[in-house]
Amino acid sequence: MSTVKLSVDPLKCQGHGRCYEAFPEIFEPDEQGFAQVKIDICEEGTSPAADFRAAAAGCPERAISEEVRCD
Amino acid sequence: VRTGQRQLQRSPEDWADFDYDFKSSKIVNSPHDVWRRLQDEMPVIYSRAHDGYWFACRYSEVIEILTDWQTFSSAQGVVSLRGGTLLIPQEMDPPDHRKYRSVLNVPLSPKQMPAHEGWIRAEARKQLATVVRSERFELLSAFAVPFPKIVALRLMGFPEQDLAELDGWVTNSIMERGSEAATLAGAALYGYLTTMLQERAEHLPKDDLISVVQNGQVDGAPIPVEDQISMLMLLLFGGLHTTTSALAGAIVWLADHPEDRARLKAQPGLMTTAVDEFVRFTSPADTLSRVVTTDTELAGCPIKKGDRVMFGLGAANRDPREFDHPESVDLARYPNRHLGFGSGPHRCVGAHLAKLQLRVGLEEFLSAFPNFEVEDHSALRWEGGEPRGLINVPIRVTER
Numbered sequence: 001m002s003t004v005k006l007s008v009d010p011l012k013c014q015g016h017g018r019c020y021e022a023f024p025e026i027f028e029p030d031e032q033g034f035a036q037v038k039i040d041i042c043e044e045g046t047s048p049a050a051d052f053r054a055a056a057a058g059c060p061e062r063a064i065s066e067e068v069r070c071d
Numbered sequence: 072v073r074t075g076q077r078q079l080q081r082s083p084e085d086w087a088d089f090d091y092d093f094k095s096s097k098i099v100n101s102p103h104d105v106w107r108r109l110q111d112e113m114p115v116i117y118s119r120a121h122d123g124y125w126f127a128c129r130y131s132e133v134i135e136i137l138t139d140w141q142t143f144s145s146a147q148g149v150v151s152l153r154g155g156t157l158l159i160p161q162e163m164d165p166p167d168h169r170k171y172r173s174v175l176n177v178p179l180s181p182k183q184m185p186a187h188e189g190w191i192r193a194e195a196r197k198q199l200a201t202v203v204r205s206e207r208f209e210l211l212s213a214f215a216v217p218f219p220k221i222v223a224l225r226l227m228g229f230p231e232q233d234l235a236e237l238d239g240w241v242t243n244s245i246m247e248r249g250s251e252a253a254t255l256a257g258a259a260l261y262g263y264l265t266t267m268l269q270e271r272a273e274h275l276p277k278d279d280l281i282s283v284v285q286n287g288q289v290d291g292a293p294i295p296v297e298d299q300i301s302m303l304m305l306l307l308f309g310g311l312h313t314t315t316s317a318l319a320g321a322i323v324w325l326a327d328h329p330e331d332r333a334r335l336k337a338q339p340g341l342m343t344t345a346v347d348e349f350v351r352f353t354s355p356a357d358t359l360s361r362v363v364t365t366d367t368e369l370a371g372c373p374i375k376k377g378d379r380v381m382f383g384l385g386a387a388n389r390d391p392r393e394f395d396h397p398e399s400v401d402l403a404r405y406p407n408r409h410l411g412f413g414s415g416p417h418r419c420v421g422a423h424l425a426k427l428q429l430r431v432g433l434e435e436f437l438s439a440f441p442n443f444e445v446e447d448h449s450a451l452r453w454e455g456g457e458p459r460g461l462i463n464v465p466i467r468v469t470e471r
Contacts (some may be wrong), residue, residue: 014414014415014416014418015176015180015418015422016412016414016418016422017181017422017423018347018406018407018408020181021343022343022344022405029180029181029182031177031180031182032173032176032177032180033176033179033180033181033182033423054405054406057406058405058406058407058408059406059408060134060408060409060410060414061138061414061415
């Protein structure tokens with residue numbers, strides 16, 4: 001079973017908000033509008049994993065990245 | 072050998088005598104064919120116009136310029152033809168930029184926006200009520216200009232009775248930049264802001280952006296008054312005409328595309344992606360610039376330290392290398408990595424407010440006028456070229 005670790009790079013995120021507008025169940029804005037993850041780990045093949053990849057493709061700053069772990 | 076076959080691909084030499092001028096009537100009114108050809112053939116080109124500058128128009132180079140702030144500095148201004156005050160934090164580089172920017176980020180963050188939606192919607196309705204029974208009206212003067220203007224000035228905290236005068240100064244300062252009228256308007260605005268800040272300093276802070284700026288701290292110290300004025304000028308210059316242009320451009324698209332009006336009516340949830348798409352499509356902040364801090368290369372083109380590089384957000388937003396069918400509005404477009412609000416550290420601080428205004432403005436317009444058209448396309452007029460947008464749009468209401 002593999003899991004996907006989800007994160008937003010705080011050095012790259014500029015607060016466009018395209019991730020938390022499109023996928024509010026996974027991302028949320030902080031007080032200044034920068035994105036943070038609400039879920040930081042999920043199983044491969046689930047809808048959060050797919051949504052996360054879609055959000056990564058939609059980020060103008062390429063600030064959203066994933067790390068797949070096999071446990 | 073086939074004769075008469077046209078060679079479509081031109082060579083760089085063909086552009087040798089071409090001086091790209093962002094203020095020319097061609098670029099102001101109908102830039103897209105030029106941008107597309109430059110993207111294909113000369114993605115970075117030198118122009119002798121306006122004291123000389125480079126122009127970059129592909130998505131890849133534009134985002135490189137926006138992101139690499141060390142090489143492409145904002146600290147010597149980001150628009151051409153403006154003398155005088157540099158605007159904070161837009162015309163400042165990190166790390167100072169981030170300190171000032173943090174002061175503005177909080178009140179303009181998406182978390183604050185729901186609290187503003189109600190009064191912004193009431194303002195949209197109030198503006199539309201003046202024309203709701205009309206069969207024809209001019210979109211800019213009836214709605215697209217006054218609605219965002221009143222929202223921005225009220226959110227900032229300017230008194231209602233000063234709005235007309237403030238608007239006059241802002242319009243003259245940014246639209247006639249470098250002229251005597253602009254200098255006078257800029258001076259009048261500066262004087263007004265100085266007096267207002269002095270008066271307000273003697274009273275308790277209010278729940279508005281002026282108080283946020285006035286009570287903001289940078290490096291643990293209060294922000295100097297001249298920096299406060301610069302920040303307020305940036306908010307005035309950045310937030311008024313740009314939202315107007317996006318709103319007007321969106322309404323013209325919806326006038327010409329009844330099928331998209333129908334989609335928005337059937338699926339109101341599309342408005343979130345639609346708003347970003349309209350910002351991409353209209354790109355009101357069309358062209359910006361940076362000054363290069365060190366000898367560098369852009370798309371293989373050598374650029375010298377001290378050179379000014381202009382870049383097309385509007386052009387990048389129509390780059391087919393990034394967007395499928397870039398010339399069309401796709402209400403559901405996602406991903407949409409458009410650069411209409413810029414990118415990198417200077418990403419538009421008012422973007423979330425602008426998107427709220429666009430959504431509410433479009434929802435209320437479509438609710439007041441389910442069916443409408445542009446009465447005369449030959450009457451559409453544009454103004455440009457750094458901020459670029461429609462300034463005259465005759466609308467005819469076709470049925471209620």
